[in-house]
Amino acid sequence: MKPYLISLAVGLLVGVIYSLLGVRSPAPPTIALIGLLGMLVGEQVVPVVKRLFADRDVVAYIRTDCAEQILGVPVKKPDDQA
Template identity: 80%
Template sequence: MMPYLLSLGAGILVGVIYALIGVRSPAPPTIALIGLLGMLVGEQVVPVVKRLVAGKPVVAFIQTDCARHVLGPQAGGNAPDKPATGERA
């Protein structure tokens, strides 16, 4: 139940922000996509800060795990996974 309440709260917060900056909801596609990108990038702030506090390497983490999360599995400097049997590349 908690994830649903958090999702509702985030939606209300975004609605308030849209109202404050004068953007209609649903937002125009470009604004909505930039907002989604901001959410993906913002989601990576917590793990990066945790790694900084723990004294673990951060740059490599950003180049691999964060990049893969934000840009998709083809990002992160690793070769793409081989397709499963029967799938096309």
Template identity: 65%
Template sequence: MKIYFISLAVGLLVGVLYYLLNVKSPAPPFVALCGLLGMVIGEQLMPMIKNLLS
């Protein structure tokens, strides 16, 4: 259940960022692809950082 609340919180944060950056929703293709790239990189970096710190 915790993961659903985290997902909702991140979604709300992204919505606020879209508003602050004046990006229309759904995002234009370039903005959307940059966001997806950031998600993929972030997902891959977390295990690498955990391994380096342990």
């Protein structure tokens, strides 16, 4: 139940921000996609900051786990040889 309440609260917050910016909901596709990109990047801020304070390798994390989270896991192409 808690994730649903958090999702509702965040949705309300985004609705207020949209209203303050004068953007109608549902947002135009470009604005919505930029917002989704911001969500994906913002989601990675906490793990990166935690790694910085823990004195762990941040660059390797960004290149692997963080990049996969934001860009998706690369699709492996099947071999053309049959």
